[in-house]
Amino acid sequence: QKEVEQNSGPLSVPEGAIASLNCTYSDRVSQSFFWYRQYSGKSPELIMSIYSNGDKEDGRFTAQLNKASQYVSLLIRDSQPSDSATYLCAVNTMAGGTSYGKLTFGQGTILTVHP
Amino acid sequence: EPEVTQTPSHQVTQMGQEVILRCVPISNHLYFYWYRQILGQKVEFLVSFYNNEISEKSEIFDDQFSVERPDGSNFTLKIRSTKLEDSAMYFCASTAGIGETQYFGPGTRLLVL
Numbered sequence: 001q002k003e004v005e006q007n008s009g010p011l012s013v014p015e016g017a018i019a020s021l022n023c024t025y026s027d028r029v030s031q032s033f034f035w036y037r038q039y040s041g042k043s044p045e046l047i048m049s050i051y052s053n054g055d056k057e058d059g060r061f062t063a064q065l066n067k068a069s070q071y072v073s074l075l076i077r078d079s080q081p082s083d084s085a086t087y088l089c090a091v092n093t094m095a096g097g098t099s100y101g102k103l104t105f106g107q108g109t110i111l112t113v114h115p
Numbered sequence: 116e117p118e119v120t121q122t123p124s125h126q127v128t129q130m131g132q133e134v135i136l137r138c139v140p141i142s143n144h145l146y147f148y149w150y151r152q153i154l155g156q157k158v159e160f161l162v163s164f165y166n167n168e169i170s171e172k173s174e175i176f177d178d179q180f181s182v183e184r185p186d187g188s189n190f191t192l193k194i195r196s197t198k199l200e201d202s203a204m205y206f207c208a209s210t211a212g213i214g215e216t217q218y219f220g221p222g223t224r225l226l227v228l
Contacts, residue, residue, distance in 0.1 A: 032214040043219040100171040101213040105158040
């Protein structure tokens with residue numbers, strides 16, 4: 001079974017600090033990786049996508065991908081109370097060597113940013 | 116900005132009843148998906164749909180479930196005979212290409228009594 005694992009937290013950081021969220025995945029041939037944010041009772045909202053090894057920055061967010069270690073992370077700089085949410089790692093997994101776009105999600109990390 | 120829409124936002128039904136959940140994907144997208152999330156659990160893939168046919172389905176997506184694109188805009192999920200364990204949030208998603216970002220609708224909260 002292809003799995004995506006996240007530390008469920010909760011992760012609590014003070015306002016202005018860096019929050020670091022981690023994710024590992026088991027499907028070695030995965031090509032597309034996503035971080036979504038989900039507020040309670042709402043749908044997943046895309047934060048970042050990453051496809052190549054290395055770092056990708058967008059504003060206060062940086063995604064890091066290491067395919068050799070099967071590891072993807074999200075850093076949130078200058079964390080704000082409005083960043084408090086559940087962060088979902090999602091991986092585009094294959095079926096029999098073919099991708100139909102299915103996303104496999106981790107269980108999510110609950111982030112709380114306190115003033 | 117284009118978005119995925121879903122109706123209804125909430126649905127309460129009796130066990131054994133049929134429900135149809137509706138989605139309007141983003142207009143130029145070609146790939147469509149249904150996911151569900153039981154309260155407190157992870158988001159789970161149900162089915163993917165492309166070119167008017169199912170391309171992949173999960174073990175959850177048994178004979179009680181079906182999907183359809185009845186016209187050029189709507190994408191529906193039908194549950195023929197609902198069970199208590201079908202109570203969940205159901206999300207529709209769409210994307211322009213495989214491996215690209217999937218955009219999620221706001222969800223339908225289904226409660227089976």
